[in-house]
Amino acid sequence: MDERITLNHGSGGHKTSELIADIFKKNLDNEYFTADDAAVMPAPEGRIVMSTDGFIVSPWEFPGGNIGKLSVCGTVNDIACMGARPLYLTCSYVIEEGFAVADLVRIAEAMGETARKAGVKIVAGDTKVAGKGQVDGLFITTAGVGVIENDVSLSGSYAKPGDSIIVTGDVGRHGCAILLARDEYGIEADVTSDCAPLADAALALIKAVPETHVIRDSTRGGVGTVLYEICDQSNVGIEIVSDSVPVDPAVKGVTGLLGLEPLYLACEGRFVVIVPSEFEEKAMEILRSVESTKDSVVIGKVVSDHQGKVVMKTPVGGMTFLPPPGKELLPRIC
């Protein structure tokens, strides 16, 4: 195998076949993984869910993961948010000429490992090579299919006044890890991305609490953006207690130094879950029993006041608005 990716690897000829056999098939193989133009799988029973997501994170590797792991988690979690069991993924690579083959192997390994962990099969893919400087390293797009096996219906528009709001772990860790990995600020801190597949937690939750109203994964814009989206979609207000929002001490330190709001830093392994308050206890019990959501915390509630706004109770007892999302904090975070 060559040391570097060349334009030949994207030509569709024997170099492409070599790449597929030695790297992708080796790491991603399963009974549906195809060498044909499209993969053929049995149709599942229930409603089909589809989603797609592109990944351009810079740097492509960071503490806690790499672009391969991220590209599986992103699509798997999007599907899981609808209450669906993720089944199949496709992946499309655009690789920059000169990219190290050893690095591509690491990315494919991470994809394979994460897919197995998430219980999803990667069934088809595509590889293109772009000239030097035309892309930065490599970009990955994944698309996924899942199935809703029961009559659960979840949506950001279902939040009702009185509902409890749960976040499934500390916030802002992925964004902070990327920020530090770029080494632009001369800050050193031990922060690992929270990037993780969450389908098992979502499925356990909706099985135990089918009354769940909303599951939303908080990615690029962080938990703050998700809360504002839900306010808009459901025509409600949201009240959170700022002290109850879990933030890793290192993340708190870095964001304090740089003047960033952790609620607006990206997560890649956190759900915002909204359930009727009478199911709060049950939902918390289930979420805390699953490894990826074991640190779930209730951070606030849905209210009928101040529609479209997120209000925070501050540590000194004051009330303030969470400033609405807007500023691009960090480009190329996922």
Add this chain to the structure above:
Amino acid sequence: MNEAAKILQEYKGPKLRIMEVCGTHTHEIFKLGIRGLLSPDIELISGPGCPVCVTAADYIDEACYLAREKNCIITTFGDLVKVPGQKTSVSKERADGASVNIVYSPQDAALMAEKNPDREVVFLSVGFETTTPSDVLAVKYAMDKGIKNFSILTANKTMPKAYEAMASATDCYLYPGHVHAITGTKDCYDMLAKGTSGVIAGFTGPELLTALAVCVKKSQEGEPFLVNCYPRVVKDEGSPAAIKLVDEFMEPCDALWRGIGDIPMSGVKLRSKYSEFDARVKFDIPDMREEYKTPCRCGDVLQGKIKSYECPLFGKACTPDHPVGACMVSDEGACSAYYMYGGLI
């Protein structure tokens, strides 16, 4: 509820106007929702202590001139990029192809000059006593390393003359803790001698509540007062090392405060023996000052004459995405804070 919050909530008496001078105080007070905890008889005025907000339009024009006409690499703290000048802004110049780099410390600007010896690098040196020492350190670094392509465009300001100029707008200053960590308490005592009350305040929720409660309690005693409520950081003598460093490189000068006007001897500039690092001298920048006409009422906001939302542009023509006035640009600006956090107060 804690004792301080109770004092602030239950105060009844003559209207008490407290001016928080520091932009970080303004931001934290909004962020913590402190205004909502205050008795209606207490009015907080957001004063002139956000460095971006008081940076004059012609200064922005000077920076744009250096980027456009002199092909300099402009280095700056991020907030300043969007501040409108008279005709343009640094961000518009950047969109037109000018080299603009956001840095987190002046030292980074000097390092950039070191790495780009074939380009002139200019750092936009704005701020108060808190940031001026680090600006000076960058100049010192360039001097020690023999870096010839680095200079700073100064608009550094100092607080004492501003305190005097704005004293009639407030009953009590909430003095900026970090400024006085550098300069000590002498300037506050000078104001006390002139009959102006104040407390030196820290920045956490409990520190702010305590300082405000002290304002209220001491005001009720009827005599002018000064209390250092931030003694863990502010010492009477300040930071002698920082004072000496700045004094060695800088000298007092008149300064134009956006929206407020000229305040004599309220700024500092590089002493003439360091003029090779003074961008204004080095590039012989023409006088950019002209009468600045704008419907923006930032000046009245900074002087406590109106609240941000009383400006006809607020939230309509002027928003954080499209700021007309500098107070809408920085997170520490009163208008930006009102826009982001306002509505509950």
